[in-house]
Amino acid sequence: MAELADLATLEMLASWDQLVMMPGEGATGRGHQLATLARLTHERATSDELGEWLSELDGDDLGDLERDIVRVARRDWERARRVPSDLAAEISQAAADGQESWHAAREADDFSAFAPSLQRNVELAQAYGECLAGEGESTYQALLDDYDFGLRVEDLRTLFGSLSQSLSALVEQARGASAPAEPAIPASVQEQAVMATLRRIGVDQSSWRVDVSAHPFTAWMGRRDTRVTTRYGDGGVESLLSSLHEYGHALYERQVDPALERTNLGTGTSMSIHESQSKLWENHVARHPAFAEVMAAELTGAGFSIDPAELHSALIAVEPSLIRVSADPLTYPLHIVLRFELELAMIEGDLAVSDLPGAWREGIERLLGLQVPSDALGCLQDIHWGGGSFGYFPSYAVGCLIAAQLWETLERDLGSREEDLRRGEVAPIRDWLEQRVHRHGRRLDTVPLVEGATGSGIEAEPFLRYVAPFAAG
Amino acid sequence: MAELADLATLEMLASWDQLVMMPGEGATGRGHQLATLARLTHERATSDELGEWLSELDGDDLGDLERDIVRVARRDWERARRVPSDLAAEISQAAADGQESWHAAREADDFSAFAPSLQRNVELAQAYGECLAGEGESTYQALLDDYDFGLRVEDLRTLFGSLSQSLSALVEQARGASAPAEPAIPASVQEQAVMATLRRIGVDQSSWRVDVSAHPFTAWMGRRDTRVTTRYGDGGVESLLSSLHEYGHALYERQVDPALERTNLGTGTSMSIHESQSKLWENHVARHPAFAEVMAAELTGAGFSIDPAELHSALIAVEPSLIRVSADPLTYPLHIVLRFELELAMIEGDLAVSDLPGAWREGIERLLGLQVPSDALGCLQDIHWGGGSFGYFPSYAVGCLIAAQLWETLERDLGSREEDLRRGEVAPIRDWLEQRVHRHGRRLDTVPLVEGATGSGIEAEPFLRYVAPFAAG
Numbered sequence: 016m017a018e019l020a021d022l023a024t025l026e027m028l029a030s031w032d033q034l035v036m037m038p039g040e041g042a043t044g045r046g047h048q049l050a051t052l053a054r055l056t057h058e059r060a061t062s063d064e065l066g067e068w069l070s071e072l073d074g075d076d077l078g079d080l081e082r083d084i085v086r087v088a089r090r091d092w093e094r095a096r097r098v099p100s101d102l103a104a105e106i107s108q109a110a111a112d113g114q115e116s117w118h119a120a121r122e123a124d125d126f127s128a129f130a131p132s133l134q135r136n137v138e139l140a141q142a143y144g145e146c147l148a149g150e151g152e153s154t155y156q157a158l159l160d161d162y163d164f165g166l167r168v169e170d171l172r173t174l175f176g177s178l179s180q181s182l183s184a185l186v187e188q189a190r191g192a193s194a195p196a197e198p199a200i201p202a203s204v205q206e207q208a209v210m211a212t213l214r215r216i217g218v219d220q221s222s223w224r225v226d227v228s229a230h231p232f233t234a235w236m237g238r239r240d241t242r243v244t245t246r247y248g249d250g251g252v253e254s255l256l257s258s259l260h261e262y263g264h265a266l267y268e269r270q271v272d273p274a275l276e277r278t279n280l281g282t283g284t285s286m287s288i289h290e291s292q293s294k295l296w297e298n299h300v301a302r303h304p305a306f307a308e309v310m311a312a313e314l315t316g317a318g319f320s321i322d323p324a325e326l327h328s329a330l331i332a333v334e335p336s337l338i339r340v341s342a343d344p345l346t347y348p349l350h351i352v353l354r355f356e357l358e359l360a361m362i363e364g365d366l367a368v369s370d371l372p373g374a375w376r377e378g379i380e381r382l383l384g385l386q387v388p389s390d391a392l393g394c395l396q397d398i399h400w401g402g403g404s405f406g407y408f409p410s411y412a413v414g415c416l417i418a419a420q421l422w423e424t425l426e427r428d429l430g431s432r433e434e435d436l437r438r439g440e441v442a443p444i445r446d447w448l449e450q451r452v453h454r455h456g457r458r459l460d461t462v463p464l465v466e467g468a469t470g471s472g473i474e475a476e477p478f479l480r481y482v483a484p485f486a487a488g
Numbered sequence: 489m490a491e492l493a494d495l496a497t498l499e500m501l502a503s504w505d506q507l508v509m510m511p512g513e514g515a516t517g518r519g520h521q522l523a524t525l526a527r528l529t530h531e532r533a534t535s536d537e538l539g540e541w542l543s544e545l546d547g548d549d550l551g552d553l554e555r556d557i558v559r560v561a562r563r564d565w566e567r568a569r570r571v572p573s574d575l576a577a578e579i580s581q582a583a584a585d586g587q588e589s590w591h592a593a594r595e596a597d598d599f600s601a602f603a604p605s606l607q608r609n610v611e612l613a614q615a616y617g618e619c620l621a622g623e624g625e626s627t628y629q630a631l632l633d634d635y636d637f638g639l640r641v642e643d644l645r646t647l648f649g650s651l652s653q654s655l656s657a658l659v660e661q662a663r664g665a666s667a668p669a670e671p672a673i674p675a676s677v678q679e680q681a682v683m684a685t686l687r688r689i690g691v692d693q694s695s696w697r698v699d700v701s702a703h704p705f706t707a708w709m710g711r712r713d714t715r716v717t718t719r720y721g722d723g724g725v726e727s728l729l730s731s732l733h734e735y736g737h738a739l740y741e742r743q744v745d746p747a748l749e750r751t752n753l754g755t756g757t758s759m760s761i762h763e764s765q766s767k768l769w770e771n772h773v774a775r776h777p778a779f780a781e782v783m784a785a786e787l788t789g790a791g792f793s794i795d796p797a798e799l800h801s802a803l804i805a806v807e808p809s810l811i812r813v814s815a816d817p818l819t820y821p822l823h824i825v826l827r828f829e830l831e832l833a834m835i836e837g838d839l840a841v842s843d844l845p846g847a848w849r850e851g852i853e854r855l856l857g858l859q860v861p862s863d864a865l866g867c868l869q870d871i872h873w874g875g876g877s878f879g880y881f882p883s884y885a886v887g888c889l890i891a892a893q894l895w896e897t898l899e900r901d902l903g904s905r906e907e908d909l910r911r912g913e914v915a916p917i918r919d920w921l922e923q924r925v926h927r928h929g930r931r932l933d934t935v936p937l938v939e940g941a942t943g944s945g946i947e948a949e950p951f952l953r954y955v956a957p958f959a960a961g
Contacts, residue, residue: 021524024517025498028505036509037713040695044497044710047750051494055528222513237517240510277520 016088017277022056024236031234031242035226050107057103061095080274083458088279090164097146106139110403117401124391126372129401134368136403137361144362155362158406162286163413165460170473171355171409178412178475179352183382185345185479185486186335190384192487194334198326200319202247205254207317209245212310213258215439218243223265231257233264238276241265252329253341255310256301263296264289266445270453280457286407287461288452290414291421298344298415298481299422300444302330305436331485335383337392344415345482346383351412353378354397358405417465419477421452424469489561490750495529497709504707504715508699523580530576534568553747556931561752563637570619579612583876590874597864599845602874607841609876610834617835628835631879635759636886638933643946644828644882651885651948652825656855658818658952658959659808663857665960667805673792675720678727680790682718685783686731688912691716696738704730706737711749714738725802726814728783729774736769737762739918743926753930759880760934761925763887764894771817771888771954772895773917775803778909804958808856810865817888818955819856824885826851827870831878890938892951894925897942 026049033045059065069092072085113132120129144154147161156168200208213225228244235241243261247254267283275281283289300306307327314321333343339350357374360366366374375394376387387393399407425447426432435443451468465473499522506518532538542565545558586605593602617627620634629641673681686698701717708714716734718727740756748754756762773779780800787794806816812823830847833839839847848867849860860866872880898920899905908916924941938946 017520018524018528021521024521025502025525028502028521029498032501032505036697037709038693038695038697041709041713044713047490048494048497048501048709051491052498055491220511222511224509224511236510236514236521240514240517 016084016279019056019060019279020277020281022052022059023282026052026056027234028236031236034228034230034232035242035244046111053107057095057100060092065092066096080280080458084278084280087457091279094147094160098143099146102139102142102146106143106403109135109139110401113401113403114398117395117398121391121395124389124395126390126395129395130368133371133400136400137368137405140403140405141362141364153363155359155406158362159409160406162407162410163461164285165462166285166287166409166413166473168359171413174416174473174475175352175355175409175412178416178478179349179382181475181479182345182349182482185483186333186349186383189333189345189486190335192333194332195325195328197251197329197332198319198321199250200252200314200321202250204314204317204319205247208310208313208319209247209254209258211313211316212255212439213243213262215309216262216441217445218262222269225258231261233261233268235265235268235282238269238271238273241269252326256297256330259301260293260297263293266296266448267292267453270445270449271456272454275456275458282456284455284457284459284464285461286410287413287417288464290410291417292414292448292452294414294418295421295448298418300436300441302327302344303432303436305433306439308437309439333485335385337379337385337387338396343485345485348412348415348478349382351408353382354399354408355412357394358400358408362405413461413473416473416475416478419481420465420469420471420474421448422481423477424451489557489752492529492533492752493750493754495525495532496755499525499529500707501709504709507701507703507705508715508717526580530568530573533565538565539569553753553931557751557753560930564752567620567633571616572619575612575615575619579616579876582608582612583874586874586876587871590868590871594864594868597862597868599863599868602868603841606844606873609873610841610878613876613878614835614837626836628832628879631835632882633879635880635883636934637758638935639758639760639882639886639946641832644886647889647946647948648825648828648882648885651889651951652822652855654948654952655818655822655955658956659806659822659856662806662818662959663808665806667807668798668801670724670802670805671792671794671798672723673725673787673794675723677787677790677792678720681783681786681792682720682727682731684786684789685728685912686716686735688782689735689914690918691735695742698731704734706734706741708738708741708755711742711744711746714742725799729770729803732774733766733770736766739769739921740765740926743918743922744929745927748929748931755929757928757930757932757937758934759883760886760890761937763883764890765887765921765925767887767891768894768921771891773909773914775800775817776905776909778906779912781910782912806958808858810852810858810860811869816958818958821885821888821951822855824881826855827872827881828885830867831873831881835878886934886946889946889948889951892954893938893942893944893947894921895954896950897924 029045029049029052033042037045069085069089077085109132113136116129116132120126140158141154144157147157148154149157153168159166159168210225218225222239222241224242226242226244227246229246231243231245233241233243243258243265245254245258245261267289271281271283301310304323304327307330308323311321311323311326314326331344333345335346336342339347342350353375356378357366357371360374361368361371371394372390379385379387379393425444429443429447432444435441452464455464459467462472502518502522502525506515510518542558542562550558582605586609589605590602593599613631614627617630620630621627626641632639632641683698691698695712695714697715699715699717700719702719704716704718706714706716716731716738718731718734720727740762744754744756756765774783777796777800780803781796784794784796784799787799804817806818808819809815812820815823826848829851830839830844833847834841834844844867845863852858852860852866898917902916902920905917908914925937928937932940935945
């Protein structure tokens with residue numbers, strides 16, 4: 016388990032380096048290095064030897080932690096063994112080709128150039144899901160389990176159904192309000208304010224890095240080497256939001272119980288919980304009116320005078336738009352609901368790849384009331400399907416819901432965070448998250464974790480209560 | 489072979505990252521990741537399977553390149569198999585402990601605190617050498633083979649004997665001359681001049697990185713991702729020399745025949761040849777009076793006006809001193825000769841560890857005419873023996889000799905480089921090195937490579953001709 020954990024860390028290092036440090040012409044070599052790492056990892060993760068060790072341990076008198084290690088190791092081993100190496104290699108090749116074809120098709124706004132790759136990815140995902148699906152389980156369920164083990168497709172359907180109804184009503188309500196203009200903050204000011212804000216909440220040089228990359232992301236090389244990235248290009252508030260978002264991912268990994276380090280349980284448990292941690296810091300801290308005072312002070316200190324209320328208005332402005340990654344907090348989950356509906360239909364054979372652009376247009380009009388002028392601004396905007404990822408999108412919305420549930424519970428336990436946030440004091444939030452969420456690592460799956468932390472299953476109401484005021488403008 | 493090459497590259501990435509990018513608290517985790525990589529590499533490099541493949545290939549009708557791949561693979565495999573895993577693990581643990589103990593002992597200027605670790609490293613190196621030594625071969629020879637396969641200890645003894653005699657005479661001669669004061673160049677000016685100089689000789693962002701680290705070094709992640717580091721702290725000319733030095737290492741790896749990439753032959757062949765490449769650029773380009781015009785122009789452009797002749801005087805100033813890493817080009821090999829004598833005597837049992845400080849003092853007085861005021865400035869100055877490296881030091885001096893031989897041959901072939909270097913034109917030098925040295929990768933060992941490139945074996949005269957003028961001041 017320690018060896019597999021080290022290999023996973025090396026894979027993360029090689030990917031981080033590629034996106035942040037590597038000179039461009041190193042790409043071919045890096046591809047080889049990553050493929051070799053993946054092959055070695057797969058060999059070890061699926062070895063007969065590992066299965067034998069697990070069988071031997073079954074009879075032993077194990078402590079709680081050891082039992083969890085063996086339980087999850089067996090689950091991972093069995094799932095990994097069900098996928099033939101040839102299929103895994105085909106998937107990985109098709110994903111590389113698909114991403115390349117997607118890039119070109121989006122540039123050219125030409126869906127037909129992407130359709131064959133997408134078709135291939137769908138077929139391979141179906142084959143992959145069939146290998147993994149349990150008795151009477153759907154293919155899509157098996158794909159979802161890769162990202163969020165134990166989250167049920169039926170429950171998602173119900174949850175997203177009521178969520179999209181309620182949100183569409185709020186979108187209607189918001190349509191009347193006028194969104195404030197986004198402040199034009201110079202990149203150097205953004206950078207200074209982001210760095211100062213991160214320092215206030217615990218980001219120091221001894222165990223963190225903050226770098227720039229084309230798309231913000233977080234990497235962790237063990238608990239004491241955490242690396243977040245952001246970008247300062249847009250002239251608006253994106254860097255403030257995204258740096259807090261990435262901080263949430265990073266903090267999760269840093270606060271896993273040290274006893275789990277270099278075991279198979281020593282990382283975040285699922286995509287939804289990870290996203291709930293980033294969304295908690297993005298939505299409930301960075302978008303909190305009291306914390307706007309901290310960020311406005313840092314911006315002002317960096318030479319860009321701005322009123323906290325004005326900053327906060329920009330941070331919570333609602334305006335239905337075509338692009339997911341720049342969507343406001345209220346409409347964001349609707350972008351996800353659409354993707355969930357469409358990928359589910361494609362995997363289940365209810366939607367032909369050639370019908371995707373039309374279904375996308377229909378969905379955007381139904382959910383957001385907008386016309387899609389081109390596929391580049393429609394179904395070609397995200398890389399996920401090009402890379403063969405199906406079952407990943409839901410976690411973006413589920414994360415928003417769980418974040419709101421956790422925040423309500425946290426404020427019930429600790430009292431309103433307003434006074435603390437006004438002073439940039441987040442230690443009680445960090446400690447609460449460590450106890451309720453982070454320390455468990457992979458010992459608890461998504462649903463039991465949420466139930467343990469909040470006392471109820473995943474639900475939409477707390478999120479709806481959180482966004483409702485934004486609709487009023 | 490490709491897998492082993494990829495693992496070696498990942499090891500280099502993890503080490504580069506640790507020295508250049510990693511936050512300090514990541515060190516423990518990085519230690520685990522590197523140990524896992526080393527274990528996986530060792531497993532594969534010594535596997536029965538690999539031996540079987542090589543045996544099968546023996547009977548096949550192979551082309552020239554394939555024959556070389558198999559020949560060197562068999563040599564590496566056989567050597568690796570002779571070392572028991574337990575001994576390898578002990579050596580690696582003792583090296584880690586020894587480096588820590590060395591750090592503390594040097595800080596405290598207390599040789600006795602380091603002696604037990606050194607004793608242990610010597611004993612383990614003896615045991616390791618005995619595993620590897622061929623019929624009638626000495627233990628030290630086996631250690632030397634790790635760094636420079638095929639270079640004979642007897643030849644080194646003869647070479648270094650005559651070299652030290654001639655150099656000591658030149659040191660006597662230099663004692664009269666007064667060394668010029670080193671120019672005090674601000675760090676920011678150094679950086680600008682170093683970057684501009686490197687750009688002129690081909691260092692571009694698409695396949696290079698230039699970073700800062702505590703000790704300058706070079707890393708390569710395949711042929712199109714080369715990373716050199718330097719430091720700007722000293723206020724003098726070190727960064728100019730060391731950046732050209734590291735460029736030489738980097739260029740060697742970049743110009744290995746692309747057909748050898750991801751084979752076992754696709755890297756530099758030995759420590760001596762690698763050092764000859766760095767020394768060629770440091771001694772024969774950076775210290776060339778014509779190239780001083782280029783560097784002086786870059787320094788002046790960066791705001792530090794300096795006369796080329798003044799810069800050149802500083803770059804070739806001779807002054808016997810106690811510390812190897814800051815030694816001038818003339819006295820540098822004498823520091824190495826002393827270390828070679830002493831490590832050879834320790835490994836052969838002719839010098840007790842407890843007698844090392846005295847032997848060091850005697851040697852420095854004999855070779856450089858200096859009194860050693862403390863062990864910190866004496867036998868505690870280098871990390872190598874603390875890290876268990878014996879047989880590594882000679883390559884530093886042999887590299888100087890080979891560099892001078894190559895430079896004489898190159899100028900015989902291409903004509904004097906003076907006019908080209910005045911304009912910063914180095915393409916013919918790069919091409920000549922590619923053809924004569926670099927492209928071979930590991931297909932030729934040190935001695936045959938030198939013979940092929942220069943028409944003679946390793947000899948001291950070209951180097952003595954190179955440094956003689958420096959003694960005149």
